[in-house]
Amino acid sequence: KMVPGIAxxxxxRHMYRNVNCLAPMVRAGTLPLRLLCLRQGAHLVYxxxxxxxxxxxxxxxxxxxxxxxxYVMPGTDSVIFSTCAEEKxxxxxxxxxxxxxxxxxxxxxxxxDIAGVDVNMGCPKPYSVLGGMGAALLSKPxxxxxxLTSLVAAVSVPVTCKxxxxxxxxxxxxxxxxxxxxxxAAVGIHxxxxxxxxxxxxxxxxxxxxxxxxxxxxxxxxxxxxLDYVHNSPHLVDFREASGCDSIMMAxxxxxxxxxxxxxxxxxxxxxxxxxxxxxxxxEHGHVFENAKWNVMNLLHFDKDPKxxxxxxxxxxxxxxxxxxxxxxxxxxxxxxKLAKIGRKRPLALS
Ligand code: FNR
Numbered sequence: 442k443m444v445p446g447i448a449x450x451x452x453x454r455h456m457y458r459n460v461n462c463l464a465p466m467v468r469a470g471t472l473p474l475r476l477l478c479l480r481q482g483a484h485l486v487y488x489x490x491x492x493x494x495x496x497x498x499x500x501x502x503x504x505x506x507x508x509x510x511x512y513v514m515p516g517t518d519s520v521i522f523s524t525c526a527e528e529k530x531x532x533x534x535x536x537x538x539x540x541x542x543x544x545x546x547x548x549x550x551x552x553x554d555i556a557g558v559d560v561n562m563g564c565p566k567p568y569s570v571l572g573g574m575g576a577a578l579l580s581k582p583x584x585x586x587x588x589l590t591s592l593v594a595a596v597s598v599p600v601t602c603k604x605x606x607x608x609x610x611x612x613x614x615x616x617x618x619x620x621x622x623x624x625x626a627a628v629g630i631h632x633x634x635x636x637x638x639x640x641x642x643x644x645x646x647x648x649x650x651x652x653x654x655x656x657x658x659x660x661x662x663x664x665x666x667x668l669d670y671v672h673n674s675p676h677l678v679d680f681r682e683a684s685g686c687d688s689i690m691m692a693x694x695x696x697x698x699x700x701x702x703x704x705x706x707x708x709x710x711x712x713x714x715x716x717x718x719x720x721x722x723x724x725e726h727g728h729v730f731e732n733a734k735w736n737v738m739n740l741l742h743f744d745k746d747p748k749x750x751x752x753x754x755x756x757x758x759x760x761x762x763x764x765x766x767x768x769x770x771x772x773x774x775x776x777x778x779k780l781a782k783i784g785r786k787r788p789l790a791l792s
Contacts (some may be wrong), residue, residue: 446593447624450493453599456557456662457627460484461677461702464629464664464692465535465561465603471508472523473723474736475532477715478695482702485531487690488522490561490573493538495521496547501554506782507727510554524554525726533557533601537564539573539584541591548596557599557626560624561589565635576635579604584620589623603629603664603690611651617655629690639693642669649685661686665692676705697742714748716740717768724759724775727783734762759783 443451463470463478466488469496475486493670499512505691512522524532532554543731548558562585571577578585585602589762592600602620607613613630620628630651632643643665652661663684670680671694678690694701716737723733734756743749752765759780 444594444624446595449597450593450600450624450626451601453626454486454658454660455558456599457601459735460688461701461704462688462690463487463699464630464661464690465490465533465559466692466696468732468735469692469696469739470535471719471728471736472525472528472720472726473728473733475697476525476722476726477719478699478702479528479531480718481699481704482704483531483695483699485533485556487533487535487559487689490535490537490564490575491522493536493540493543493547495722496536496551497543499550501550504727507777509726512551520729522551524726525728528556529554530556533559533599535559535561535603537561537569537572537574538588539578540591541588543738544588545591545595548592548598548600549737551597552598555598556606556709557601558592558596559629560592560600560602562602563605563631565637576605579607579616580637582616583617585616586623589625589645590619593624599626601625601627601629603631605631605633605635605691606644606647606651608634609653610647613651614654617651617659617661621624621655621659625660627688629664630686632665632684640668645680645683645742647667649683650684651782660688662690664690664692667691671701672697675701675703677701678705680776684705696736696739698740710724712744713766716753716766717763717771719765720759720763720768721771721774723779724772727779730759730762730783737762737766 463483463486467489471487502511502513508739509523509525511520561575562578569575629661632648648663657756700707756762
């Protein structure tokens, strides 16, 4: 007989089939970009990686002014995670964790506000690895088992993790089998090894070979195609074919152009218009300006108008940035009492 948690996770597998996802990205994957990507056609949107140590201290607050739910760090007023009803069925909270008890505590506290929880097993940064989190987990199958088994047993939302490829296909297959056996709903695979930089080509053949060796019922989400496939083609099918996976996850390509989630249905994309939509969403949800500006700069990354990019970079507030982008009307459409409440702090570590 199947363990109840595992049986429940089986029922969640369908959520990860044939889907295009916004990959987890620190600074980028905050509420406004997630909503913009959803409105462009993304199926699931991952949060930026949030560390269990800080989430576990947070207090849940409903922000009636903006209709958002916020997880706030007591004493500092920093909003660590903010979400809303529109994304409730699609937002995946990505955790940085190496501790099953803390991960379970956080997941239970937050599960009514999210669509799923994902564990980061790919981040190579010293902060993560020294804390035993992120890519450090890839060489610790026992910790992986403990973490995922505990989450599967305790929570009522889908549990997944995101890994990188290992040295050989055989090693990656072995790791994915360990993960699958914990009962989780799916796994995301970034087709680069730990020391590989984002500029290097991802290894699609490797993902494809892993996909072929794993039970086809277990969903695998391919990641790492932003530079080679997705960015230059509005047709996500190329990346799907190269990786052998029917579900994909985009990070940088989506950060530069969320309209890619329309999957081939748009020929011409207006970055100024996307930036305008982003800013409207950000202001409507009371999103902190500095993070919004950073995201608009990414949206304009390949913009042909350098003057506009310089203006955005110099802007010190929503009104200024809207003026630079010629969308003063969007700024004026936000009620003054709301504008007055925008600008809550973001923790320095994330800024
Ligand atoms: C990332 N990536 C990442 N991965 C993760 O699991 N958690 C995270 O918080 C982040 N943060 C992050 C921030 C930024 C700005 C970038 C560009 C990337 C890695 C990301 O999810 C993805 O695996 C890689 O970027 C490869 O995918 P693309 O960019 O080729 O689509």
